[in-house]
Amino acid sequence: MKQINIALLGFGTVGTGVYKLLLENSIDIEHREGLSICVKRILVRDIQKAARLQLADRSLFTLKIEDILDDPSISVVVECMGGVEPSRTYILSALSAKKSVVTANKEVISKHWHTFEQQARDSGAGLYIEATVGGGIPLLRTLTDSLQANNITRLMGIINGTTNFILTRMSEKGMSFEEALLEAQSRGYAEADPASDIEGFDATYKLSILSSLAFHTHIPVDAVYREGISSLSTSDFEAARQLGYEIKLLAIGKKAPGALVEVRVHPTMLPKTHPLAAIRGSYNAVFITGNAVGDIMLYGKGAGQLPTASSVVSDIIYACHNEGRHRHNTFRNIPDMDKDTHLVTDWESIYCIRTKVNDKPGVLSLISGVFAKHNVSLKSVLQFAQQDNSEGGQLAWITFVTHKAREKAVQSALREIDLLECTLEVESLIRVEE
């Protein structure tokens, strides 16, 4: 039986989940894996508070990271704090002290992965990050350990449960964004400050990690185009319904021949028959297309104490198995993006655009003419509710769905349409995937 001592950094939701799961399953892990895993130290900010949970013996808690870094009997450090600092410093120190690191912290990994990898390679320690994306769903391991024989050409994912909960409520109950957000907050799905989720930052961290592994090139977070869901209105869902679509916050990564990569997070309309359109509530799912495997989809709880702990403990088991071996199976050979890869910003998509206009004869012809001038061809035009305006005329909402068009051409067309006298507002632009 291999005996391994580990330390936890942080004892909040994830940390206590990991502790409980290790305890609960210790006999199975000993029996099936031949490992005896002992939590020797837990770094906390407040020992009284941690002890009051009555989960772990008070003697395990410490306020000093040195008690962990300087203890040669501890070989694996599990970072469960979240945020960038002090996580970044502690992870680097642990790696340089030749301790393997397991983390669920998507923000610090997406921003400093490369530095960590370099440090891990130098010291021979392992870096395990399965829990950073998709909670308990084994997304990263599937990409690196099961789809190695594939060239991944596309991935599309619902990788933020908070926004998917809100969008499901808006779609199914006709709620406004504000109502749905309030419900998500009251159920504990959304933070008091929900910006990281609803503005799409959380999804960009995860897409950066996923697409780096899928496309074998480091994709920095700031390469990811980002739009959140806070400007979506009930009118958008009404239009989606009429067109046979659902609206999801999708993280999209595509790779074309010639190492052209596009990565973007934004509200997206999907046909109701697409497997991702059926993912409801706070569930996550990622749809992956490989040249051999075709389409596969992985689905499950993308967050939460025990699903996240499931991946963290799986990584701990990996790290323990690899302890004392020649080298850890951390991710290798992922070069920097700037070397061979070209980021596509003028991508091709289908667009669903809603305009608010003064309804006079010739308006439709005028607007369509601007699209045509910019080489944007239209697939369908729907006119929704009309109402009287204050000047005795009529307002109308016209929704245009394009064929595949280039992003920049569409944006140029919209700038020009916005300047037309008949245009009151370009109310919304939502991209469509099929």
Next chain:
Amino acid sequence: MKQINIALLGFGTVGTGVYKLLLENSIDIEHREGLSICVKRILVRDIQKAARLQLADRSLFTLKIEDILDDPSISVVVECMGGVEPSRTYILSALSAKKSVVTANKEVISKHWHTFEQQARDSGAGLYIEATVGGGIPLLRTLTDSLQANNITRLMGIINGTTNFILTRMSEKGMSFEEALLEAQSRGYAEADPASDIEGFDATYKLSILSSLAFHTHIPVDAVYREGISSLSTSDFEAARQLGYEIKLLAIGKKAPGALVEVRVHPTMLPKTHPLAAIRGSYNAVFITGNAVGDIMLYGKGAGQLPTASSVVSDIIYACHNEGRHRHNTFRNIPDMDKDTHLVTDWESIYCIRTKVNDKPGVLSLISGVFAKHNVSLKSVLQFAQQDNSEGGQLAWITFVTHKAREKAVQSALREIDLLECTLEVESLIRVEE
């Protein structure tokens, strides 16, 4: 760069797929994995025929297994023949010659896995079987390598694409079983002799493998209860529609405390809102419930040349990485079933039962009385079409949906109902999962 020579046994659909994929992706595999994999020999039954494909050089083909077994430079043998013999003999011989084996052959693995494992353990060779279940979907690796921290309590899968294609056609187009089977055959989804698929044998092989890994105990194929789909009728789908269900051929494994295991393959009604109900055509999906991860689902193409080759090549890469190491990561510590595990045959389920009766006053009360006597409580009763019988009376079809009941109690009740004078036939019994 590690250089590994491998051999293929068989050069049919899977064998040629593996060969093509290795060739196509050789540069990526060298670059990302640090492996140079060379196919040194291919065992075939007809060299002329194999050479006519013009895929591989004629000098690679051989008719003699000894050319592979006796070649010390070959360290991995990839069995792509299917069927039990001579696969079983060749796999055993390869393992005893200390060559690792990769196989996609679910039948031989489900029937002789234990012998192979023993041999692999004795000789130190590896045994890699990801492709035996679910084509390109990484089901086995997810169970063994990603959900180690979980106790799996349930799995439910659509793991046969042929039958799912047929059932989708019956459900969506109102086809009869015979019509749908003919279409599946004409599209190449079903064999000329379709018994292995439609009678559920194929699914029992796969469930035996999946549940052995999920429940950490060898579940032999003949422990799996089996019913195929050939007796399903359009009336069954009509009833399902009215009740809000889809009918799927499900492979179900459950584990209760006390190592009580139930394993069964049979047509199953599922609520239309269940993620598995939405799996259409020849796709596969497996829904897994673990005590930490909650519900996860994996979805993709469960068969076909390239999806299967995707998993086989992934296994080849694993086997090559592990060559020359102390030991291969083959599955360990899966004890025989008879030691600690009790097979449940009197399982609990919901039942949907259709009877054909002579419609006289009191019939419903009579039949319900028999159910009650056997402790089977009814949730709903639907009476479908009536028609005149030949004796001037009326025929009626009555469908009963039970609450959860025991299998044996239901079967006893049905035997007694069958003997009632008013009963013409118990036409169908379909179990329901929720």
